[in-house]
Amino acid sequence: MERHNTVWRIALLAPxxxxxxxxxxxxxxxSFFYSVTNWNGFGSDYDFVGLDNFAKxxxxxxxxxxxxxxxxxxxxxxxxxxxxxxxxxxxxxGKVPGGRxxxxxxxxxxxxxxVIVGQIWxxxxxxxxxxxxxxxxxxxxxxxxxxxxxxPDTALGSVxxxxxxxxTGLSMVIxxxxxxxxxxxxxxxxxxxxxxxxxxxxxxxxxxxxPSTVVVIALSVINSLKGFDILYIMTGGGPFNSxxxxxxxxxxxxxxxxxxxxxxxxxxxxxxxxxxxxxxYFRQLKKVDRIYG
Amino acid sequence: MANPSAxxxxxxxxxxxxxxxLALAILFLLPTLGVLLASVKTTREIALGSLWSFPTAFYLxxxxxxxxxxxxxxxxxxxxxxxxxxxxxxxxxGVLAGYVFAKLPFRGSNMLFLVLVAGMFFPPQVILVPLFxxxxxxxxxxxxxxxxxxxxxxxxxxxxxxxxNFFATVPTALRxxxxxxxxxxxxxxxxxxxxxxLPALAVLATLQFTWxxxxxxxxxxxxxxxxxxxxxxxxxxxxxxxxVAWGVQGxxxxxxxxxxxxxxxxxQRYFIKGMTMxxxxx
Numbered sequence: 364m365e366r367h368n369t370v371w372r373i374a375l376l377a378p379x380x381x382x383x384x385x386x387x388x389x390x391x392x393x394s395f396f397y398s399v400t401n402w403n404g405f406g407s408d409y410d411f412v413g414l415d416n417f418a419k420x421x422x423x424x425x426x427x428x429x430x431x432x433x434x435x436x437x438x439x440x441x442x443x444x445x446x447x448x449x450x451x452x453x454x455x456x457g458k459v460p461g462g463r464x465x466x467x468x469x470x471x472x473x474x475x476x477x478v479i480v481g482q483i484w485x486x487x488x489x490x491x492x493x494x495x496x497x498x499x500x501x502x503x504x505x506x507x508x509x510x511x512x513x514x515p516d517t518a519l520g521s522v523x524x525x526x527x528x529x530x531t532g533l534s535m536v537i538x539x540x541x542x543x544x545x546x547x548x549x550x551x552x553x554x555x556x557x558x559x560x561x562x563x564x565x566x567x568x569x570x571x572x573x574p575s576t577v578v579v580i581a582l583s584v585i586n587s588l589k590g591f592d593i594l595y596i597m598t599g600g601g602p603f604n605s606x607x608x609x610x611x612x613x614x615x616x617x618x619x620x621x622x623x624x625x626x627x628x629x630x631x632x633x634x635x636x637x638x639x640x641x642x643x644y645f646r647q648l649k650k651v652d653r654i655y656g
Numbered sequence: 657m658a659n660p661s662a663x664x665x666x667x668x669x670x671x672x673x674x675x676x677x678l679a680l681a682i683l684f685l686l687p688t689l690g691v692l693l694a695s696v697k698t699t700r701e702i703a704l705g706s707l708w709s710f711p712t713a714f715y716l717x718x719x720x721x722x723x724x725x726x727x728x729x730x731x732x733x734x735x736x737x738x739x740x741x742x743x744x745x746x747x748x749x750g751v752l753a754g755y756v757f758a759k760l761p762f763r764g765s766n767m768l769f770l771v772l773v774a775g776m777f778f779p780p781q782v783i784l785v786p787l788f789x790x791x792x793x794x795x796x797x798x799x800x801x802x803x804x805x806x807x808x809x810x811x812x813x814x815x816x817x818x819x820x821n822f823f824a825t826v827p828t829a830l831r832x833x834x835x836x837x838x839x840x841x842x843x844x845x846x847x848x849x850x851x852x853x854l855p856a857l858a859v860l861a862t863l864q865f866t867w868x869x870x871x872x873x874x875x876x877x878x879x880x881x882x883x884x885x886x887x888x889x890x891x892x893x894x895x896x897x898x899x900v901a902w903g904v905q906g907x908x909x910x911x912x913x914x915x916x917x918x919x920x921x922x923x924q925r926y927f928i929k930g931m932t933m934x935x936x937x938x
Contacts, residue, residue, distance in 0.1 A: 368760055371841040375756045379749035379812050380772075386809035387775055390786035397785055404788065451680070454673055461674075467924065468681045471688070474920040476870030478888040479909045482895075483687045486694075486902070492707050494690060528687065581777075588779045592872040596892065610781045618877065623785045630782045637778040644777075645770070 394634065397627035404623045416628035426629065428604055429612040432519060433588075436608055439520075440587035443527040445579050448534025449572075453564065455535070456542045466539070470532035477529075481596030484525035488512045515605035518598050522606055526593055530586065534579040541575030542568070574651045581644045588637055609633050695719070695906035702902050718907035728908070730883050731890030735869060738800050738886065742807035743864040747857065749808065750815020755845050757816065758823035759831055769820065776813035780873060788877060802878040803886070807868045815860055822856035823849060862923040866916045887912045 398416055402409035420426050451469055455462055472480065487494045488511035496507040511521045545568060553563050569576075591610040594600060600607035600615065607615075609629060617626025690708055695718050697711040722728055757769045791802040826849055834844045850857075875886040885893065891908055898904045 368841075369762075372756050372760050372762060375752045375760075375841070375845075379753040379816065382749060382805075382809050383772065383775065383812045386787065386790075386805055387783060387812075390783035390790065391778075393786035393789075394782055397789075402785075402789075404785075405792075454677055459670070459674060459677060461677075465677050465681055467921075468684055471917075471920075472684075474866060474916045475688075475913055476872065476888055476916070478870075478872055478891050479691075479913050482891070482905065482909050483691055486690055486707060487687055489707075494686065494708050497706065497708065528684070585777050591779075591781065595872070610779060613781050613784075617785055623788075627785045630779075630784065633779050634782045637782075641774055641777045645774075 391634070394627050394630050397624055398631045399624070400627075401622075401624045402627075404617070404621045409624065412624065416625045417631075419625060420628060420632065425604060425607065425612060426609075429607045429609045432606060433608045433610075435519060436523065436590065437584060437587045439523045440526055440530070440590065441580055441583045443523065444530035444534050445576070445583060447527065447531040448536075448579065449538050451531065451535040452538035452542055453568075455539060466535070469535055472529040473532045475529065477592030478596055480525055480529050481593050484521070484528075485512065485597060487525075488521055512598055513602055515603050518602060519606040522594055522597050525597065526587075526590060529593075530583065533582065533586075537575050537579050537582075538572065541572045545571050577644070577647050577651050581640075581648075584640050584644075585637075588633070588640075609636075691906045691909055693906075694902050695910050697903050699901050699903055703900075707902060715903070718901075718903040719911070721904055722907045722911055725894075727882065727890065727894070728887075728911075731885055731887040732911075734800060734884060735886040735888075738804045738807065738875075739865055739868045742804050742811070742868045743861055745804075745808040746811025746815050746864050747860050749812050750817075750819045750860065751845070751850070751853075751857075753812065753816040754819025754821075754823055755849065757820040758826075759828065759849075760841075769816070773813050773817050775810075776817070780810065784877060791878060797878060798880045798884055800879070800884060803871075803874045806874050806878075807864075807871070811864050811867075814863065818856060818860055819853070822853055826852055858923050862919050865919055869916050 399411055399413060400409040401412050401415075455465060459465065475483075490496060490508050490510040490513075493511075495511065496509060499507040499509075509517075511517045549567065550563060553567055558566070588610070590608070591614065594606055594608060594611055595614075598606040600611040610633065613626050613629040613633065616622045616629060693709070693711060694702060694707050696714050696716065697707075698715050698717065701712065701715075753772065757765055787802070787806060788797070791797050796802050830848055831844050834848050835841075839847070870888060871886075872888045875889050879885055879889070882893065891905075891912055894908060895905060898908075
């Protein structure tokens with residue numbers, strides 16, 4: 364019986380594992396290999412340059428700039444959609460008239476591609492007839508002609524807003540699922556005991572939502588680390604690298620300047636960041652599982 | 657209603673909450689509405705007035721222009737050629753792995769499962785350069801093959817995760833009974849377990865379809881000539897061609913979004929359930 368099982372295990376696992384190994388796992392390790400070479404992307408010529416690429420990272424001003432932008436981008440991409448999603452979920456929990464329609468509306472942007480979302484928001488930020496300037500003109504009383512995406516101080520923030528618009532629905536859905544798991548009686552008891560609405564939310568609901576929060580934050584971190592498309596579409600990392608992130612910088616060095624060795628070194632750093640986050644995530648998940656599982 | 661407080665767990669002011677949600681929903685819809693409005697206006701009308709006003713006449717010329725453009729046909733066809741096989745292949749591979757992890761665990765299988773699922777989390781940029789070299793060596797750059805292959809491979813973690821979590825809910829007794837009746841493992845999987853898994857499969861197919869359809873990075877890296885590009889790259893390419901024709905751009909964006917919107921609305925019920933499947937313990 365056990366031998367029978369072993370045969371089936373091998374037969375069933377072989378296709379997925381081999382595809383994964385060849386096209387994901389192996390490339391992952393070769394990234395480390397290329398990061399110590401000066402490969403230019405073509406041919407088979409390259410030299411080993413040791414840790415030169417990593418040394419270069421520390422003197423590369425653009426890398427430091429991209430690292431700072433990535434930090435800002437990630438922090439905002441965690442906080443903003445998570446808070447909005449939680450707020451919407453709390454508003455939608457229970458029987459709000461038209462609740463289903465509302466949920467669909469808030470979730471819809473997730474189905475759109477980064478290219479479309481980028482396109483939509485480019486129109487909103489457009490200096491001449493963009494919606495944002497039109498609204499601000501109405502409030503302000505004077506004609507606004509601000510080029511949000513073409514100014515270094517607003518470019519990154521503008522893309523973050525577009526990103527938050529797209530991602531909010533995802534955290535809302537996860538929080539809604541978490542809310543349904545909170546027993547009605549518990550909240551009723553708290554109410555009878557005299558807990559005010561905000562007290563019930565802060566002291567009862569939020570702690571009970573911890574598993575959802577772990578999932579939401581993990582997804583936000585992961586998605587934001589991957590967030591390359593929307594920046595590529597909306598600003599291309601500009602103006603003056605003001606919205607350049609590590610992923611963007613890596614792409615530019617590898618596929619625009621053909622410094623694939625250096626690009627690999629950047630991607631190794633990206634990988635180490637991701638690995639750290641994954642590690643923290645799995646540890647938190649275990650902790651949460653122990654408490655709530 | 658038996659339990660009136662169920663209707664107002666956190667929202668005792670129903671009217672105010674509803675008004676607030678309505679305002680937020682309109683704010684949320686505005687960006688998309690702009691595209692919709694632009695797509696049914698003439699370029700002249702947009703140039704004269706505002707992109708965001710209601711059209712004076714319902715103009716379908718933008719859609720006609722987009723749909724009669726042979727380049728758009730090519731982009732849509734290419735996208736289908738990677739999306740449909742990519743969805744099927746990654747789902748199938750996830751079913752195989754998920755079944756073993758759920759129903760045939762072995763020593764170290766949890767560890768292997770974790771490693772596989774961790775693959776979901778790292779940024780795709782990390783494997784960009786080696787994959788480029790690999791496919792270049794295989795002579796597959798500027799074909800649709802690398803795009804299909806990479807989506808299949810990168811879909812394996814999420815597909816395995818969701819399918820394992822779903823298969824875990826299928827009673828093991830069912831498998832044992834079938835095995836005692838003389839069924840092979842393959843028959844258990846295809847005749848007993850899979851028919852029960854249609855909702856999970858629907859979720860996975862929806863997710864994979866949406867991701868592959870909407871993807872920008874991989875076709876950007878692996879294809880070069882215009883007739884190998886997918887629709888998302890195509891939109892960016894066509895933007896130059898229609899740089900002042902906002903209406904055409906709007907129509908193009910809309911057409912490119914229709915398949916995923918349709919799939920989402922069709923599978924919505926499963927979709928939201930599936931997104932949180934295994935993520936939150938209920």
